[in-house]
Every structure is written in structure tokens, then in C-alpha cells.
């Protein structure tokens with residue numbers, strides 16, 4: 001039974017990648033602009049948006065259990081919208097399997113939520129998984145709120161078609177947002193309190209646009225422009241594809257102070273045979289050559305990657321090459337996953353699927369290697385002096401938590417506010433975080449921020 005019409009409160013729950021987090025924020029802003037208020041912590045919301053991820057099987061299955069859990073003690077349900085990549089991939093199935101879902105909206109159509117809510121309030125069940133020519137970005141409300149760190153989607157979609165991956169189907173073709181719109185959104189985020197912006201894209205380094213002078217430019221020029229925004233202290237970007245790692249972008253790491261020394265460059269596997277079957281269109285050698293060029297201009301760069309173990313046909317010898325690659329690179333951090341066959345992707349029907357227990361064992365060994373590398377990277381930070389961008393209070397009195405330039409979590413005791421850049425000396429390192437001690441200088445504060 002569903003008894004909510006014309007919702008007055010909402011909650012948006014986002015799963016999956018950072019782009020979904022960004023989309024979730026934009027949906028929240030859109031709903032707020034409609035006069036619907038965010039539900040207070042612990043309170044039932046009239047409208048719940050589940051912003052879903054389809055990348056691996058477990059992520060997709062989670063949606064159905066989440067829908068079930070939204071049922072209240074009195075048997076009623078909120079107005080439920082399923083958004084995100086599961087909505088795009090399995091919209092019809094959701095509508096059949098989950099009668100309590102009234103709206104299904106894909107990642108490129110969520111700007112139409114207000115009309116959908118009106119229709120759902122009138123008793124209809126509505127699906128919108130269009131990928132319209134007019135983009136959501138043209139009609140979403142302007143950014144008004146931001147914490148010290150903000151996401152900014154600059155590019156969406158993927159034309160690479162790795163054989164295991166759903167993203168080209170759920171997010172559509174590669175699309176770059178226009179230069180001027182991005183500079184404008186970045187400025188607004190900074191006015192709203194952001195001191196760090198992470199530029200997002202499924203292949204962020206494939207971003208291309210035209211600058212004010214009408215010249216065709218790549219991501220490094222956009223970064224250069226954003227680096228001129230006063231108060232914006234830090235710029236990051238993710239996720240990059242090795243094939244779009246231009247020399248211009250590499251050089252930017254040596255030239256732009258605000259561009260943080262961190263590069264997330266997924267490789268997926270350490271065996272050329274597996275990379276070929278994955279349709280990655282790069283080799284281990286070409287990948288390592290890129291990292292070498294980045295290290296040449298920015299020797300302290302922190303490197304990060306994604307790995308899939310147990311891709312169809314992966315042998316123990318292939319997997320050993322992945323372990324060797326991890327040690328050869330010396331990653332600061334990594335994400336690693338067991339291969340998950342996704343419906344409609346070429347790899348799902350390949351022969352030689354690797355048994356689950358073999359995959360689980362490889363994942364464990366890979367994660368041990370990754371953790372060892374991460375710990376070594378952290379240990380090498382002891383004695384360094386760096387700025388920490390303060391994101392929140394710690395558990396102890398006077399304790400603050402933030403990030404180093406290399407994206408490590410750092411905690412310290414001292415005088416600070418959220419959004420400060422505090423200079424610390426790193427005094428000890430654990431596997432997942434560092435301890436710092438502030439050194440003499442006053443914290444750098446965002447004096448000219450409109451939000452201050």
C-alpha cells in the first residue's frame with residue numbers, strides 16, 4: 001500500500017561511484033527547489049530516491065533488499081523512486097518485481113523528477129530512462145551549498161567498451177560538459193564553501209571542450225583555468241583511462257600547484273593476455289611508461305588503481321603478473337574486485353569462467369599485496385610536512401580529520417575549523433591513516449568565501 005501523495009520530505013541514498021554521489025546531491029538540490037525538504041535524521045521521508053549502482057552483481061541485488069526495507073511498521077511505504085544505473089539497466093524488471101516502486105529514472109533523465117513526482121502523486125507509475133539531447137545540466141538548479149570538498153562532473157559516459165563493464169550501457173556515450181558551464185559551477189561551489197574540487201568523469205581525462213577564445217582544449221586547460229579561482233586550493237580528477245593520459249595533462253602535474261599529486265589510473269590486470277581479452281587497448285608496458293612520465297614531472301605522485309581478479313580465462317600465471325605489477329608500481333592505494341559477470345556484456349558469455357573460490361583466494365592475496373604497498377607508502381610519509389584540508393572533527397576533544405595532498409587521511413590535535421588548510425608534520429603512519437602535529441603557522445582560512 002502506498003499512501004503518500006505530494007511528498008513534503010525526501011531522502012536520497014546514493015550507492016556506487018563518486019558520480020552517483022554527485023548526481024545524488026543534484027537530485028537533492030532539485031527536490032529542495034521544488035519545496036520538498038530533506039527529512040531529518042532518523043525520520044521517515046515521504047519520498048525516497050534510491051540512487052543505484054549496477055557495476056557488480058551484489059550492488060544490483062542490494063536494490064531489491066533496500067526497497068523491501070523501506071516498508072514501514074504500519075504497512076505503508078514512502079513514494080519510492082529508483083534512480084541511477086540499475087534503473088537504466090533494469091527499469092522494466094524493477095517495475096515488475098517491486099510494485100512499491102512508483103518511479104524509475106535513469107542517470108541522464110533525473111532532471112525530470114519533478115514531473116514524475118506529480119504523475120506518481122496522481123497514482124501513475126512512471127519510467128524515464130531516456131538519454132535526451134538536452135542535458136540535465138542545462139536545467140538543474142544552480143549550486144548553493146558545499147562542504148570543503150566538492151565533486152564536479154565534467155564528463156560522462158564511456159565509448160571504451162571493456163568487455164566486463166556495464167558503464168557504456170548505463171551512462172551512454174562519452175559527453176563533455178561545456179567549458180564555461182564548468183568554470184561557472186566551480187565558482188559557485190567555491191562561493192558556497194568548497195576549497196577542493198574533484199573533477200569527475202567515467203573517463204575524465206577524455207574531457208574536451210572549447211575555451212573562451214574558441215580553441216579546442218583538453219582537461220589540463222580546464223584545470224589551469226580552475227586553478228585561478230581564488231580560495232580554491234586543491235583540484236583533483238578521477239577516473240582516468242590510460243589511453244587518454246595526454247602529455248599535456250601529465251605536464252600539468254609538474255606545473256600547477258593546486259593540482260594535487262595524486263593519480264587514479266586503473267589498469268585492471270597485470271597480464272597482457274587478460275588485458276586484451278578485457279579490450280583495455282593498453283598493455284602493461286604502455287601503462288608503466290605513462291606512470292614513468294608522470295613520475296618524471298612529479299616524483300612524489302601518489303598512484304592508485306583498480307583491479308579485477310578472476311576475469312574469464314585468467315590463470316594463476318596471469319594473476320602472478322598482477323601481483324608483480326602491484327609491487328612494481330608501489331601504489332598508495334587501490335580498489336580491487338572479483339570479476340562479476342554482467343548481463344549483456346561480452347565477458348559474461350566467455351568460456352573459462354573462473355570458479356568463485358579461486359577468485360576469492362586471488363582477491364585475498366591481491367589485497368594483502370595492496371595493503372603492504374599502501375602501508376609502505378604511508379610509512380614513507382613520516383617526517384614530511386604538508387597541508388591537511390580539514391573535513392571534520394575527530395572523536396577526541398580538539399582532534400581534526402582531513403586529507404593530505406596524497407589523499408591520505410590525517411588526524412591531528414590543535415586549533416582548526418572545517419575548511420582550514422593546516423600545515424602539519426606527519427609523525428606516525430598506520431595502514432589507513434596518518435597522525436600529524438601542526439607546525440607554527442596559522443591555518444589558512446577561506447577569508448573571501450561568500451559562505452564565511
Ligand code: SAH
Pocket residue numbers: 055056164165166167202203239240241266268306307308337338339340341342
Ligand atoms: N572508467 C573507469 C572505471 C569504471 S568502473 C575505468 O575505466 O577505469 C570502476 C571499477 O569497477 C573498474 O575500474 C573495475 O575495476 C570495476 N569493475 C567494472 N566492471 C566490473 C565487473 N564486471 N566485475 C568486477 N569489477 C568490475
Ligand code: SF4
Pocket residue numbers: 158159160161162165166167168202203241
Ligand atoms: Fe567501464 Fe572500461 Fe569504460 Fe572504464 S573504460 S567505464 S572500465 S568500459
Ligand code: F3S
Pocket residue numbers: 015016017018019020052053054055084085166167170171
Ligand atoms: Fe555504478 Fe553506474 Fe557508477 S554502475 S560505478 S553508479 S557509473
